[in-house]
Amino acid sequence: MIYEGKAITVQGLEDGIVELRFDLQGESVNKFNSATLSELDAAVQAIQNNADVKGVVVTSGKDVFIVGADITEFVSTFKLPEEDLVAGNLSANKIFNAFEDLNVPTVAAINGIALGGGLEMCLAADFRVMAASAKIGLPEVKLGIYPGFGGTVRLPRIIGVDNAIEWICGGSEQRADKALKAGAVDAVVADDKLKAAAIDVIKRAIAGELDYKAKRQPKLEKIKLNTIEQMMAFETSKGFVAGQAGPNYPAPVEAIKTIQKAANHGREKALEVEAAGFAKLAKTSVAASLVGLFLNDQVLKHKAKKYDKQAADVNLAAVLGAGIMGGGIAYQSAVKGTPILMKDIREEGIQLGLDEASKLLGKRVAKGRMKPEQMAKALNAIRPTMSYGDFKEVDLVVEAVVENPKVKHAVLAEVEGQVTEDTIITSNTSTISITYLAEALKRPENFCGMHFFNPVHMMPLVEVIRGEKSSEKAVATTVAYAKKMGKTPVVVNDCPGFLVNRVLFPYFGGFARLIGMGADFQRVDKIMEKFGWPMGPAYLMDVVGMDTGHHGRDVMAEGYPDRMADKTRTAVDVMYDAGRLGQKTGSGFYAYEMDKKGKPKKVVDAKAYELLKEVVLEQREFTDEEIIEIMMVPLCLETVRCLEDGIVESAADADMGLVYGIGFPPFRGGALRYIDTLGVAEFVAIADKYAEFGAMYAPTEKLREMAKNGQKFFG
Numbered sequence: 125m126i127y128e129g130k131a132i133t134v135q136g137l138e139d140g141i142v143e144l145r146f147d148l149q150g151e152s153v154n155k156f157n158s159a160t161l162s163e164l165d166a167a168v169q170a171i172q173n174n175a176d177v178k179g180v181v182v183t184s185g186k187d188v189f190i191v192g193a194d195i196t197e198f199v200s201t202f203k204l205p206e207e208d209l210v211a212g213n214l215s216a217n218k219i220f221n222a223f224e225d226l227n228v229p230t231v232a233a234i235n236g237i238a239l240g241g242g243l244e245m246c247l248a249a250d251f252r253v254m255a256a257s258a259k260i261g262l263p264e265v266k267l268g269i270y271p272g273f274g275g276t277v278r279l280p281r282i283i284g285v286d287n288a289i290e291w292i293c294g295g296s297e298q299r300a301d302k303a304l305k306a307g308a309v310d311a312v313v314a315d316d317k318l319k320a321a322a323i324d325v326i327k328r329a330i331a332g333e334l335d336y337k338a339k340r341q342p343k344l345e346k347i348k349l350n351t352i353e354q355m356m357a358f359e360t361s362k363g364f365v366a367g368q369a370g371p372n373y374p375a376p377v378e379a380i381k382t383i384q385k386a387a388n389h390g391r392e393k394a395l396e397v398e399a400a401g402f403a404k405l406a407k408t409s410v411a412a413s414l415v416g417l418f419l420n421d422q423v424l425k426h427k428a429k430k431y432d433k434q435a436a437d438v439n440l441a442a443v444l445g446a447g448i449m450g451g452g453i454a455y456q457s458a459v460k461g462t463p464i465l466m467k468d469i470r471e472e473g474i475q476l477g478l479d480e481a482s483k484l485l486g487k488r489v490a491k492g493r494m495k496p497e498q499m500a501k502a503l504n505a506i507r508p509t510m511s512y513g514d515f516k517e518v519d520l521v522v523e524a525v526v527e528n529p530k531v532k533h534a535v536l537a538e539v540e541g542q543v544t545e546d547t548i549i550t551s552n553t554s555t556i557s558i559t560y561l562a563e564a565l566k567r568p569e570n571f572c573g574m575h576f577f578n579p580v581h582m583m584p585l586v587e588v589i590r591g592e593k594s595s596e597k598a599v600a601t602t603v604a605y606a607k608k609m610g611k612t613p614v615v616v617n618d619c620p621g622f623l624v625n626r627v628l629f630p631y632f633g634g635f636a637r638l639i640g641m642g643a644d645f646q647r648v649d650k651i652m653e654k655f656g657w658p659m660g661p662a663y664l665m666d667v668v669g670m671d672t673g674h675h676g677r678d679v680m681a682e683g684y685p686d687r688m689a690d691k692t693r694t695a696v697d698v699m700y701d702a703g704r705l706g707q708k709t710g711s712g713f714y715a716y717e718m719d720k721k722g723k724p725k726k727v728v729d730a731k732a733y734e735l736l737k738e739v740v741l742e743q744r745e746f747t748d749e750e751i752i753e754i755m756m757v758p759l760c761l762e763t764v765r766c767l768e769d770g771i772v773e774s775a776a777d778a779d780m781g782l783v784y785g786i787g788f789p790p791f792r793g794g795a796l797r798y799i800d801t802l803g804v805a806e807f808v809a810i811a812d813k814y815a816e817f818g819a820m821y822a823p824t825e826k827l828r829e830m831a832k833n834g835q836k837f838f839g
């Protein structure tokens with residue numbers, strides 16, 4: 125054994141060839157944490173000091189090569205001053221350089237996945253052999269940063285600038301065939317031949333058949349493009365990538381600028397350019413938010429896993445109501461492998477649900493993401509019915525009939541009489557209290573909320589709502605079924621609107637207030653879209669449907685009369701009364717025309733402005749910033765209340781619910797992260813500016829305490 129650490133070992137194989145093996149003790153995958161990096165330093169030195177070594181094969185003892193950096197370490201690292209971050213990257217790079225500069229040939233044997241720092245390790249080797257099933261990539265931009273272990277330097281010098289920009293700015297994983305074609309790897313072999321093939325490459329390099337020094341040289345030099353070629357490559361891609369990423373995600377464009385700035389330098393200087401740009405990105409609030417989001421997602425996955433033990437199997441599900449939601453739920457369940465009965469009381473309802481499912485499946489087939497026979501199988505897994513015939517076999521029911529408490533009470537009691545004593549019954553209600561709905565049931569312990577978002581196949585969130593009497597088994601089974609459907613479940617406690625709608629309605633409340641004070645809804649939409657929302661509030665209301673918004677607002681007003689009951693008629697009342705329900709009726713705040721692809725396209729409609737005059741009570745001037753504040757403060761404060769009231773268990777649950785459920789701008793991390801970014805004290809001061817607007821804008825006592833004590837939601 126030449127070197128033995130907790131993450132890396134180096135030992136002789138045959139004929140002077142050594143194996144440098146990554147195998148992080150106590151973990152299921154290899155990660156490039158700081159301890160592994162120090163071990164790499166020591167391992168490379170041990171190889172340098174051993175005159176018998178003739179070649180190095182880098183392998184992994186796990187199913188994957190290296191999944192990337194240990195992102196949990198980013199939180200504290202990114203808090204360091206910029207110059208310390210630069211110094212940290214440069215000293216890490218010294219280790220990779222020392223490996224690259226070994227006076228013997230090196231090869232990486234890539235199995236499973238090699239991402240981020242994992243791929244950067246491979247790029248520092250002379251040769252790369254890849255298993256056919258493996259994937260490689262540099263996904264750092266997804267965290268608001270770019271590669272910092274030499275990826276922006278080595279990759280363009282290996283696969284060319286255009287390819288490197290595509291890989292780094294897209295952040296996606298590349299399959300072996302694409303990696304080979306781009307020249308990122310030298311060979312692709314069957315998975316079980318990987319190590320043998322890598323050893324063979326090293327033997328040929330030792331024998332002089334393969335010139336490892338010639339292979340190494342371009343990585344040490346400037347990029348081989350002349351001035352005009354460079355301009356073409358960099359300037360064109362900058363425009364394109366900026367357009368794709370949008371102004372709120374700076375990392376991809378910064379990556380291009382870095383490659384460009386370093387293009388005419390050799391390795392050492394180029395790495396300095398990379399480190400400087402990396403440190404700048406690491407200090408942005410975008411990086412903090414996206415890293416936070418990644419870690420919050422891990423927290424949720426971990427929590428959901430804990431429910432596995434108590435969950436019962438769901439081999440057959442049923443959905444009541446084949447409407448917009450019921451059709452979507454049936455599709456999602458079937459596509460992910462759980463057969464489902466779809467019951468409605470109307471024949472045409474069932475047909476609509478089936479049509480929607482086959483349309484979605486057809487799209488997947490057309491995009492090559494599904495084979496026709498898989499489509500047939502999924503369609504067969506949806507069993508339409510107008511009776512309770514097979515309900516004795518059902519493990520879990522999702523009730524998705526109209527949002528009316530009386531109808532829901534009747535339907536829930538009816539279905540309870542048709543299923544077994546163990547069947548879990550859930551409701552997809554958007555706003556009605558689960559504890560209240562449970563009053564219709566003989567076995568309320570078997571009941572909880574399972575709140576999907578529209579469109580079901582696209583939206584990642586499912587709120588699982590624990591009513592007062594819901595058993596852990598009911599919650600656990602629902603969480604497990606949501607996971608099986610490919611969704612991210614967040615468990616919340618019961619209250620009107622649960623987490624997501626409880627928070628969303630105050631946001632609409634802010635919107636109503638703005639309209640009442642004379643703000644132009646189109647301007648509000650534009651500002652909020654620039655802020656990062658997928659659509660502004662007026663457009664969103666049109667998509668959700670004015671009837672849903674109107675009804676939901678009433679339920680919320682009843683639940684939280686102090687802050688959510690409107691004192692005057694609002695823009696939504698006006699639209700609703702005029703029958704302008706939004707996209708579904710062809711007009712709402714906007715009018716809708718069909719574009720060439722048959723999708724509704726919004727256009728300005730003077731009639732809407734005419735109608736709104738009734739609710740415009742004054743004419744105030746607003747800056748863009750004020751509009752953002754008036755919209756965001758109520759949403760953020762309600763999120764704080766949900767946390768304080770124990771509706772959500774943690775800040776991570778709350779923020780992920782908002783990002784996954786209503787498309788809260790991911791680069792802002794969620795409502796609580798947004799407050800942290802502004803500073804709790806600054807946020808409280810902003811809210812206090814609007815004290816005249818009443819309880820919806822009033823910070824809680826606890827938040828004021830946090831502001832006073834300099835506390836944050838995330839450490």
Ligand SMILES: NC(=O)c1ccc[n+]([C@@H]2O[C@H](COP(=O)([O-])OP(=O)(O)OC[C@H]3O[C@@H](n4cnc5c(N)ncnc54)[C@H](O)[C@@H]3O)[C@@H](O)[C@H]2O)c1
Pocket residue numbers: 444445446447448449450467468469470473474523524525526527528531535552553554555575576577578668
């Ligand atoms: N549409 C959304 O954006 C959305 C989002 C989340 C949750 N929800 C909730 O999902 C539920 C359904 O909403 P939707 O938008 O799909 O409504 P929808 O009107 O499109 O569909 C309701 C369906 O239920 C059927 N139905 C009525 N009574 C029934 C009964 N006794 N048995 C079986 N079927 C019956 C109707 O025929 C209709 O097909 C509501 O509780 C709603 O609040 C809706």
